[in-house]
Amino acid sequence: MSEESVFPQALLDELARDPAAPAVERGPRTTTRGELLDLVRRTTAALRDAGAGPGRGVALATGVTAEGLAAQVAAHVLGCRVVGVRPGVPAAHLPHVLADVDVLVVDAGTDAPALRGAAGAARVVVLERDLPADGDDPVPAGRPDDVALVVSTSGSTGVPKGAAFTYAALTGHWSWQPARWTDRTRALAAGYGRFLLFGTLASAVVFEHLALCLLTGGTAVVPEGPPDLPRDFGRLRATACLLTVPRLHRLLDTARPDDLTTLRVLLVAGSPLAPHRFAQAVEVLGDVVHHAYGQTELGVVSLLTAEDVRRHPGALASVGRPWDGVEVRVVDEDGADVPPGATGEVVVRTANAFLGYWRDPDRTAEVVRDGWVRTRDLGRLDEDGFLHLTGRARDVVIVNAVLHYVGPIEKVLVSHPDVDQAYVVGVPDERTGEAAHAFVVPRAGASPDGAALRALVAVELGPDAVPATVTTVAEVPIAPSGKPDKRALAALRPEAVRGV
Template sequence: MVHPQALLTELDRAPEVAAFERGGEVTTRASVKDLIGRFTAGLRAAGLGPGDGVGIATAVTPEGFAAIVAAHVLGCRVVCVRAGLPVPQLRHIVEDVGALVVDEASESPELLGTVAGALILRIGPELLSVYEEPVPSGRPGDIATVVFTSGSTGVPKGVAFDYRALTEGRVWRAPEPGSAHAKLGAGFGRFLLFGTLSSAVMLEQTALCLLSGGTAVIPDGLPDFPWILPRLRVSAALMTVPRLHQVLDVLRAEDVDLSDLRTLIVAGSPVPPHKLAEAAELIGPAMHHAYGQTETGMLTVCGADEGAGSVGKACDTVEIEVRDADGAALPQGREGEVWVRTPSALAGYWRDETTTAEVLREGWVRTQDLGHLDADGYLHLSGRARDVVIVNAIIHYTGPIEQAIAAHPDVDQAYVVAVPDAHTGEAAVAFVLPVPGHSPDFDELRKAVAAELGEAAVPARFELVDAVPVAPSGKPDKAALRASVVD
């Protein structure tokens, strides 16, 4: 079986069940299968086949999803294009595609200008006039999709996955009974699908929804959390940590009916333990915390009431080791870099052999995250190996500093960044978002960091903020925080 055969089989299994819902319009699984067949015929007629690069720029629609699946049926290399990217990043992302599938909502002069010479395939009656039974023809070693990172640190990196990973990994096949994905999938009767189909995690969760027999519910416009959840009777949703903070702000002051919610997955960055405890209290057993990367997919998941302070245990098919700087495995309780092995992992970085060699080692992925495994197998993260402040040639990881500050009862969130310093090379600046109605004492925060990590780790400067900027990836925008204090 080759990807996406498992999905096609599921669509055939229950053809009358709703696959997508938007407003009053329902798209059944039979209709999605029909769209996939029509896209398959249209793309093949355009001369596309195994190994060809196809850009897909669409809104979040059943048609956009079907176009992605059809390109995979043909064995193409798919690049999903997010709306709103600056032209230099657009040009970098689509430079290797020979054809671009686009809908009316996503077509723009800027986008078309970056793919000069590429074949433009507009979604409409002409492209979808003929049906062909979709029979997957992807080759295991060919690249199936390239997912580009947000580019917040410069040029977006292309994370490439081959057809073997999509076929053998757990994401695009029916969940194994009793597995973490099966338990999550049981709550995906109505999954909130929003944002962009270029998001690897959103696309993966949509696959989990459909393969678990559920319906992907698409809101009109941007979702207004948390009110969108009861209004659309959502049972499962995915959100970033900044959005969780916004939801909790509302739930502290208002009653919102979350009785339909079964699974709320928060991912993208660590959730401080005190915040996770509050989320469990206000949201209930639906609250889940997940850890993963674009390069690997979801690695761990846990409910808010298990593995205190951890991000959970390894999902089925995932192996986790913590290693020292020389790559040697460390015993339980010892902190080091987190290495993982999973069939869902990337094949490499697109046209970047140097970074590929740094991250991929004999089938293992270096996450460049720091943490340790406890005696029960729960993974505890402490920071990013690259998220550091180098003061007087001594490396300080920002994650542990942020945790020490956020543990103070007057602090809601804390973020630490490195800024240039004429005397020490770099200095740490801490941005503190207080608990509403509270005013943290900076001297107390300094003492808390010193007690936990030593005087040398205490930030040189503290800044009180009433909001934290959010990057296009949905994560806290540390670059913007840094820019606010660097001349």
């Protein structure tokens, strides 16, 4: 295998190297590496028969299964543009997500008329049912400049944005190209012998860290139902897991020592982790705790470890040092570097960064400039090279690791005939990382119904965008700048008034 082997050749080589070793374990079923490679062969043949090939769009609406993983690898072998469909996507978003796809892949037994309707004339391939008995050995056909993967954002702006990655980016991806791994990456990957995999294969983060497991001879261990943490750690002998900050909070409150003896890597990501919580996690769990900062468009940007904090106590309030192959700068409004310790916008450059937003040149131009990606996050770099985040250059709330722009939520609320003005603020929340709280000013003579407003948001933007509370106020406090004072609004939410 050469350093420049085309994605996903490194994975194919690794599966063939030890075909009897387990690759995916789900309940009583274990799929060996040889069996997974055979699924890739057969799914490649089925997709090719359906018209898939270089540059063609293949949408994957599958579960976290060996078949779903094989379908993604097979589509990449053919050089397709893979579009992952997250579970629970609002029906109103499906036509946007599935635009320009030629083939839709679904699990056996899936009855999804909304999916099929949104996919239009796309051919449908049903896993297991439509696979031939055999197929040729896979030979990656991805062209470097073709789009290989489109990862949808939450859709909180009204419709999901599609972060598009080329085959060149995936070929150069830090996690999918082991020939380029540094000692730091190899040390992290060594803990992924049994990677507890849940959520969705359409997640860029899951996809990124699945590589560390499969490329080091590890096994992806999939719970049969919703994850039961921390019980699943011990029951499934998991050595590595990705967690959102809220899940970490619950873990710290409920874990028993016996649940955690197998863990070697617990990577926490998705939203800021308070310094006292990181310290508590290290005290309870030990050096297995890692805090990652990243974005869908970039992958991992930086990583903080317990060892970092021991050597540099001031790093406790940071999100760590830039990851391997990642360049980080902090710039002013004109794009010029600010001095160490000064605050500015964090911009990032890496070989595996996204190309731009699929068929959205205006948004792409706002974010990608001269090869650097604007994170829209504010921060500073200290003298030891640790990155400290200080705020956001955009008005968003991150709920359960999913980013939601508040503007679209406010727009939906104010569309209700009883609402004159609407404002949404984000507040730290132990359960969800952050929570959105809405404040509405009623129209004359009206009495807005909070439950009806929350239901309206669910219909228009999906359940994850629904505010935790809706509070009616007679008027909105104004800041000295003349703008609505959202900090003052946050103090008016029901929990704050009650002193919770």
